[in-house]
Amino acid sequence: MSSKIKIGLLGCGTVGSGLVKILNNHKQVEIAKIFVRNEKRAKQIAKDLALDLAIFTWNIDDVLTDSSISIVVELMGGVDQTKKHLIKALENGKDIVTANKDLLALEGDDLFAAAEKYKRTIMYEAAVAGGIPIITTLKQSLAANKIICLQGILNGTTNYILDVMKKEGKPFAEVLMAAQELGFAEADPTNDIDGHDAAYKVAILASIISGKRVDVNKVYREGISKITKMDINSAQKRGYEIKLLGMIFNNEDKLDARVHPVFVPLDNPLASVGMENNAILVKGDASDTITLIGKGAGSLPTASSVAGDIMILISKESSEPNPLQISNFTEAAELKNIDEVENSFYIRISMHDKLGVLRDLGEALFRHNANVKFIDQYDVHGSEAHADFIIDPIQEKELRAIVKDLEAMDSIKAVESVIRVL
Amino acid sequence: MSSKIKIGLLGCGTVGSGLVKILNNHKQVEIAKIFVRNEKRAKQIAKDLALDLAIFTWNIDDVLTDSSISIVVELMGGVDQTKKHLIKALENGKDIVTANKDLLALEGDDLFAAAEKYKRTIMYEAAVAGGIPIITTLKQSLAANKIICLQGILNGTTNYILDVMKKEGKPFAEVLMAAQELGFAEADPTNDIDGHDAAYKVAILASIISGKRVDVNKVYREGISKITKMDINSAQKRGYEIKLLGMIFNNEDKLDARVHPVFVPLDNPLASVGMENNAILVKGDASDTITLIGKGAGSLPTASSVAGDIMILISKESSEPNPLQISNFTEAAELKNIDEVENSFYIRISMHDKLGVLRDLGEALFRHNANVKFIDQYDVHGSEAHADFIIDPIQEKELRAIVKDLEAMDSIKAVESVIRVL
Numbered sequence: 001m002s003s004k005i006k007i008g009l010l011g012c013g014t015v016g017s018g019l020v021k022i023l024n025n026h027k028q029v030e031i032a033k034i035f036v037r038n039e040k041r042a043k044q045i046a047k048d049l050a051l052d053l054a055i056f057t058w059n060i061d062d063v064l065t066d067s068s069i070s071i072v073v074e075l076m077g078g079v080d081q082t083k084k085h086l087i088k089a090l091e092n093g094k095d096i097v098t099a100n101k102d103l104l105a106l107e108g109d110d111l112f113a114a115a116e117k118y119k120r121t122i123m124y125e126a127a128v129a130g131g132i133p134i135i136t137t138l139k140q141s142l143a144a145n146k147i148i149c150l151q152g153i154l155n156g157t158t159n160y161i162l163d164v165m166k167k168e169g170k171p172f173a174e175v176l177m178a179a180q181e182l183g184f185a186e187a188d189p190t191n192d193i194d195g196h197d198a199a200y201k202v203a204i205l206a207s208i209i210s211g212k213r214v215d216v217n218k219v220y221r222e223g224i225s226k227i228t229k230m231d232i233n234s235a236q237k238r239g240y241e242i243k244l245l246g247m248i249f250n251n252e253d254k255l256d257a258r259v260h261p262v263f264v265p266l267d268n269p270l271a272s273v274g275m276e277n278n279a280i281l282v283k284g285d286a287s288d289t290i291t292l293i294g295k296g297a298g299s300l301p302t303a304s305s306v307a308g309d310i311m312i313l314i315s316k317e318s319s320e321p322n323p324l325q326i327s328n329f330t331e332a333a334e335l336k337n338i339d340e341v342e343n344s345f346y347i348r349i350s351m352h353d354k355l356g357v358l359r360d361l362g363e364a365l366f367r368h369n370a371n372v373k374f375i376d377q378y379d380v381h382g383s384e385a386h387a388d389f390i391i392d393p394i395q396e397k398e399l400r401a402i403v404k405d406l407e408a409m410d411s412i413k414a415v416e417s418v419i420r421v422l
Numbered sequence: 423m424s425s426k427i428k429i430g431l432l433g434c435g436t437v438g439s440g441l442v443k444i445l446n447n448h449k450q451v452e453i454a455k456i457f458v459r460n461e462k463r464a465k466q467i468a469k470d471l472a473l474d475l476a477i478f479t480w481n482i483d484d485v486l487t488d489s490s491i492s493i494v495v496e497l498m499g500g501v502d503q504t505k506k507h508l509i510k511a512l513e514n515g516k517d518i519v520t521a522n523k524d525l526l527a528l529e530g531d532d533l534f535a536a537a538e539k540y541k542r543t544i545m546y547e548a549a550v551a552g553g554i555p556i557i558t559t560l561k562q563s564l565a566a567n568k569i570i571c572l573q574g575i576l577n578g579t580t581n582y583i584l585d586v587m588k589k590e591g592k593p594f595a596e597v598l599m600a601a602q603e604l605g606f607a608e609a610d611p612t613n614d615i616d617g618h619d620a621a622y623k624v625a626i627l628a629s630i631i632s633g634k635r636v637d638v639n640k641v642y643r644e645g646i647s648k649i650t651k652m653d654i655n656s657a658q659k660r661g662y663e664i665k666l667l668g669m670i671f672n673n674e675d676k677l678d679a680r681v682h683p684v685f686v687p688l689d690n691p692l693a694s695v696g697m698e699n700n701a702i703l704v705k706g707d708a709s710d711t712i713t714l715i716g717k718g719a720g721s722l723p724t725a726s727s728v729a730g731d732i733m734i735l736i737s738k739e740s741s742e743p744n745p746l747q748i749s750n751f752t753e754a755a756e757l758k759n760i761d762e763v764e765n766s767f768y769i770r771i772s773m774h775d776k777l778g779v780l781r782d783l784g785e786a787l788f789r790h791n792a793n794v795k796f797i798d799q800y801d802v803h804g805s806e807a808h809a810d811f812i813i814d815p816i817q818e819k820e821l822r823a824i825v826k827d828l829e830a831m832d833s834i835k836a837v838e839s840v841i842r843v844l
Contacts, residue, residue: 022566022708095743112750121743125563131709133555133563139746140562140737141547141555144444144729151844212755220760231839234770234810238796242841254758263768263812263843269715272694286444286726287553287716293691294712304708307566315562316744321517321543322734324561328534333634336676338642346685348656374660388656390685417653419664421685422573 005314006032008063008094010085011076012045015099015126018303019073020049028314031055035063035076064088071313073306074098083107090118097309099126099302105200105216108207121316123309128201129154129278131301132294133308138208138282145284147209150248151268154201154259156276156296157185157192158224158244162261163274166232166241172225184276194223195244195259202246206257209250214257222260235263241271269293339397344373344421348388349406350413353379357411361387364409368402370394384413390421427736428454430485430516432507433498434467437521437548440725441495442471450736453477457485457498486510493735495728496520505529508544509536519731521548521724527622527638530629543738545731550623551576551700553723554716555730560630560704567706569631572670573690576623576681578698578718579607579614580646580666584683585696588654588663594647606698616645617666617681624668628679631672636679644682657685663693691715761819766795766843770810771828772835775801779833783809786831790824792816806835812843 005028009016012034023029034056036042042056057063063072064085072089074082079102086096086103087110096115098104104111104127115122125135129152138147153159157179164175176193179185191197203216224244235242240263249256264271269291273279278296283289295301315324351357358377365372375389394402403415427450431438434456445451456478458464464478479485485494486507494511496504501524508518508525509532518537520526526533526549537544547557551574560569575581579601586597598615601607613619625638646666657664662685671678686693691713695701700718705711717723737746773779780799787794797811816824825837 018708026566108749112748115743116748116750119743121747122749123747124749132712133559136558136563137555140734141558141730142726143733143746144448145726206755207749207751210755211751212753213751214755214757218757220763226839227841228839230770231768231841234768234839235841238768238812240843245844252758253756254762255755256758256763258760258763261841263841265844268844269691269694272691284726286440286722286729288720288723290554290714290716292712292714295710298710300708301710304567304706305563307708308563311565312562312744312747316738321537321541322738324565325543325545325734326534326538327530327544327546327629328538329629329633329635331634333628333632333636333677334675335636335640336674336678338680340676341642341678341680346653346656346660348652390660417648417650417656419649419653419657419683419685421662422667422687422690 004030006069008069008072009034010074014299015302016075018299019306022307033063035060071095079103087114090114090120095120095313096122098124101127101200105203125309126302126305130296131304132292134280142284145286148283150282152246152280153278154198154246160184160276195221198246198259202257206248210255220258224261239266341396342393344393346390346419348417349415351385353385360411364405426452428491430491430494431456432496436721437724438497440721444729455485457482493517501525512536512540512542517542517735518544520546523549523622527625547731548724548727552718553726554714556702564706567708570705572704574668574702575700576620576668582606582698617643620668620681624679628670632677642680646683661688763818764815766815768812768841770839771837773807775807782833786827
């Protein structure tokens with residue numbers, strides 16, 4: 001396969017720009033055409049991303065009907081009009097990669113039916129939880145499982161607000177305003193705050209889990225605007241964190257799919273996922289519980305998922321074994337010898353309780369340029385004293401020289417422990 | 423595709439039995455032949471798993487050369503002899519799924535070269551971290567990323583021992599012995615305790631990450647037998663947990679791959695992964711940090727990964743769009759109405775500070791069969807008192823009736839907060 005697979009891009013905002021960067025100089029794929037809304041915007045983006053203006057178009061049909069393009073990547077948003085465009089792309093034999101959760105949750109039926117009709121594939125890893133590979137995990141790795149339940153922090157804005165409310169003890173409205181100023185919440189935050197965004201994602205995940213169409217309007221939904229400081233304090237007192245979760249329980253005849261704030265016990269891995277991060281806990285009948293944590297948004301993390309979908313699509317084109325599965329690496333890796341590795345170290349010594357020990361220790365460390373982060377000296381059994389300290393990263397061979405020096409010192413009885421620090 | 427894809431199974435111990443259960447009555451695949459070491463064992467397993475004795479064989483060539491079998495699943499362990507068998511299977515046109523990390527780390531070169539020669543695929547999700555889909559994540563979802571680093575709790579036994587040492591304040595030797603009695607550590611625990619098992623997994627992961635062959639003997643390795651209670655106490659005092667991690671840093675010319683105990687800061691998601699669980703944190707240049715947590719061993723979780731590999735392999739056989747990617751669900755899911763959902767609830771009320779309030783509250787909850795888990799009454803501003811409590815799961819419509827009753831009570835000023843509890 002010498003010629004590159006050609007990709008058409010619809011929209012080139014935050015995620016599109018990320019994708020351009022990731023696929024820059026890629027061996028197998030090439031962004032052949034980019035649709036943006038007008039010439040002015042095309043010129044701006046071409047300049048910003050150092051791209052040839054000639055690959056831009058402001059006529060969407062130039063992408064949808066270009067027979068050299070095999071994959072259309074939709075990153076422009078919108079629902080009704082966008083659906084029409086994507087069905088036209090499918091008609092024209094193109095596979096689709098999209099990050100458009102609203103489109104999939106609202107108009108997925110028509111889109112997926114069109115894909116089946118034209119024997120094409122629609123990939124949408126980036127539509128749920130940005131850079132976290134939940135769709136691939138559900139559709140491939142857990143394909144032989146019945147999924148019993150899924151719980152997810154699917155909206156970064158609300159997780160950020162709840163986390164800051166907890167950490168800073170401030171009320172919802174104040175934290176929301178600060179989040180808007182920092183760009184963590186939109187000017188009109190309704191979509192996030194009231195759980196609409198999370199509900200779209202729940203609808204998409206619930207479809208995969210149940211193998212049935214799920215109407216997003218039937219997903220129960222409650223936002224976080226009524227959560228108070230007092231609620232958060234009470235939760236903490238009882239050993240819980242308040243999180244806005246999307247939840248799907250698949251253990252009965254009827255599917256139970258909903259989005260609402262919930263007290264999450266601290267031993268649930270979702271409880272400790274802070275700031276704008278996303279996370280999904282999924283329990284299969286065979287796999288047991290798997291938790292995935294990562295970035296739910298952002299230019300590069302989301303584009304990483306889009307690019308992963310593209311790689312999965314093109315691996316299917318090959319008549320050879322799946323190129324993504326090949327592990328026949330011919331070149332030998334050169335491994336760093338442990339002597340050359342730099343690490344921070346925790347060191348504990350036992351000392352004779354006499355004058356000048358600390359001075360001797362300090363001098364030894366100084367001789368080896370080892371910078372001490374903190375040191376603690378304490379008695380254990382009367383005449384024996386201990387000290388422990390952490391030193392900044394140094395090469396392992398230097399560390400061994402330090403240990404040798406310390407062990408040779410009269411005032412030091414033993415180097416009791418040396419453990420690396422991450 | 424009406425006929426099932428036929429699978430040959432080599433070995434039928436813990437993981438093999440799990441796989442038989444998962445694939446029982448599967449629509450697309452069928453375990454057609456099972457190799458075990460002798461007739462006696464075949465009879466025992468056939469009885470235990472309610473299988474037809476006729477599908478068992480104690481002549482491995484019956485599986486390796488059966489032309490109706492497309493996929494050989496190797497779950498019997500062993501290195502040199504097993505390699506020969508698997509190369510024979512590849513020669514005979516079979517794809518391979520294996521959970522054998524020793525084999526891949528020690529003899530992967532020859533195996534993968536044979537797979538390439540015969541245009542076959544070797545899948546090995548279950549060889550690293552049991553039920554956690556790290557191989558698929560690296561090879562597919564993150565395929566467009568350069569992996570910057572990976573840190574993993576790859577051995578459940580050592581993680582269990584370190585966690586129990588911390589929680590119970592007991593020394594290494596004592597905890598190891600208890601773990602052996604409970605079946606969490608083997609009679610000869612060297613392979614786990616000294617980090618060999620983790621090093622095999624690091625070698626496999628480092629190959630994928632670097633795209634080069636990695637010699638497991640060059641992976642630096644240090645076990646946990648020297649870790650003391652005092653080390654663990656010191657770590658905790660400083661805000662760290664001690665974990666045995668496999669680590670790969672890929673940010674320079676030479677690959678830095680190693681296994682050793684390390685102080686992990688508490689804000690690293692690996693720090694809170696306890697007991698025998700496994701977890702992997704991977705940082706890509708685009709994806710940023712993704713953490714996967716789950717079961718690193720066990721019959722069904724490991725078999726779940728084996729079954730996922732089988733699904734990925736058979737999806738490649740189809741000339742249609744990848745069946746694992748299809749999302750055209752024709753049947754509509756019936757969603758549970760929120761009224762019928764059962765939840766545990768946190769409820770907070772404000773009350774007039776007068777006699778009998780608690781009695782009235784108790785009676786109202788009793789009338790609705792709401793079982794109170796705990797209750798806390800406290801004053802906030804002199805004459806106003808608050809109470810909050812958590813009730814055991816009840817239907818949402820019942821909950822709303824309770825809230826209505828409470829709001830109607832003279833002694834209660836307001837129901838201030840109602841939040842579901844996971």
